[in-house]
Amino acid sequence: MNKTIAKVKNGIHGTIVIPGDKSVSHRSLMISALCDGQTVHVKNFLRSADCLSTLEAIRALGVTVKENEDNSLDITGVGLQGLQEPQTIVDAGDSGTLLRLMMGLLAAQPFLTTFTGDAALHKRPMGRVIKPLEMMGAKIVGRKDNTLLPITILPNEKKNFHGITYEMPVASAQVKSAILLAALTAGVEVKIIEPVPSRNHTECMMRAFGINVETNGNEVVFHPAERLQGPKTIEVPGDISSAAFWLVAGSIIPNSSIVLKNVGVNPSRTGILDVLRDMGADIVETNRYESGGEAIADIHVKSAKLHGTAFGKDIMPRLIDEIPIIAVAALFAEGETKITGAEELRVKETDRLHAIAEEFNKLAPAITELEDGLIIKGGLPLKNSEAFSYDDHRIAMALAIAGAAGEGVEISHPECVNISYPEFYDTLSNVQI
Incomplete structure (x- = not known):
């Protein structure tokens, strides 16, 4: 019609x-999920199709998320190593942010995750995210030489991961965020150099959770954290x-x-x-x-x-x-x-x-x-x-x-x-x- x-x-x-904010709503779910047993109250969460896909993906990974009538969420974290293998294929819908950031979040996990999405997302290129993750030690397979959905992240171990210095050919907040989330769960240090600074929502939220992320011009340096302690409340x-x-x-x-x-x-x-x-x-x-x-x-x-x-x-x-x-x-x-x-x-x-x-x-x-x-x-x-x-x-x-x-x-x-x-x-x- x-x-x-x-x-x-x-x-x-x-x-x-x-x-x-769609970008901040996605990140509030992913990073709160990694808190060590703490419940984070997220106000003004965006109940759009993309963000609801992320909510369901986080639940599929074993995280408890309570939805409240006022568009707020209560997310109880499971710690950096507490995510669980999903019981079925994870549907990213039309959300490139969900897919790209989740590839980083799950790159060092000891279980298998397969992603699909709608017809439009199946056409969107993922190779530029997968490349730096593989440089860090990730094992990711997908259609068309590991660049398109469906994409599977193979089981891995933290000991197989190492820090990198990655000079990004194109400024991209999603690629940068995937690298930072992989570094967070793998416990390695990374330096990212962008041609020009991109959106910094991931860095801002990581700092709010006590993580040491330094920014100097076009360079971002992540330092490993043993555990996350978030604010009691986040207003998106x-x-x-x-x-x-x-x-x-x-x-x-x-x-x-x-x-x-x-x-x-x-x-x-x-x-x-x-x-x-x-x-x-x-x-x-x-x-x-x-x-x-x-x-x-x-x-x-x-x-x-x-x-x-x-x-x-x-x-x-x-x-x-x-x-x-x-x-x-x-x-x-x-x-x-x-x-x-x-x-x-x-x-x-x-x-x-x-x-x-x-x-x-x-x-x-x-x-x-x-x-x-x-x-x-x-x-x-x-x-x-x-x-x-x-x-x-x-x-x-x-x-x-x-x-x-x-x-x-x-x-x-x-x-x-x-x-x-x-x-x-x-x-x-x-x-x-």
Whole structure:
């Protein structure tokens, strides 16, 4: 069934409580599970399809997780060596984060784990995660020369593992996190060198659990820990990748003023704020605080006249997931926007560069697809049209905001937003006057 999004007539207003951060929700489950008999209370856990897949995977490994009515969890850890062999194949659904981080978490375990996933995840490359894990001593087999699902992690022992210094060819928080989790469970020291710093949620949460992780520029050094002692409570911040849709909507829909509550403003994720401010957006942060090593703030955004900009690979790790909605901002900005260094988008849930060019051009013929990015001509009139989500949650939500700010849109396969933001369409209706 298609989803019809109508043009917003009188702006969007009010307060939006942003759902929990997907990246932090995944990590809160995995790292809390390794605490030594301690129960960690996780508030604002994101109950999206991806994160629920991780919850079930952690339970399959013998960890007790209590789900509470207020979207919180109580996770009772089993220690660094207390995970158990799953009784069946672990289904990662559509979650690349689950699969890649779990490969690290389980690389040094003395039991066998096999992963599968949905059709899209079966196409996503896993070789760049498996390579450093094998360098450390992991034994991993999979389809197409150990690069694609199904993937099996063979039983192993800590004595077969050793530390490495790994220079990453491409900045990737998921590859980095897999290495760090493997080092944690194997008890070895590792040094990771990135071309540019990527998201640091794993490092922040490890430090909150008492683990010594040093960061110096582009280098991350992990020192082994004998046991984990976590905080009693972790508040998962609102996901800035979800907030991004309202940051852009509030900027480009005339007569808008909205407050986004409890948004994660970890500097490794705030590239979207830098780019929008560079485009002329009216964005103010207030009420900053910290939980679980993560910076959190309220963000007030008002409609503003935007202008084009240009950015590339240096900032890309800080906003890679926000490119679809930044492209929408560029459609409504004055002048041209050029995005480069975004070739990573070709191996996300879909080829997002192609999806953006193909579907957004149905609304306005404004986008030229590059090998590693996009050129977007702003200010062209938009028309109402039907567009395909490619079953990609971020494409669907970006199309919805483009339609709301333009002349409406009919979205085919709209339900994919459940991957990260199940309440998205209801929220879009509730903030309209």
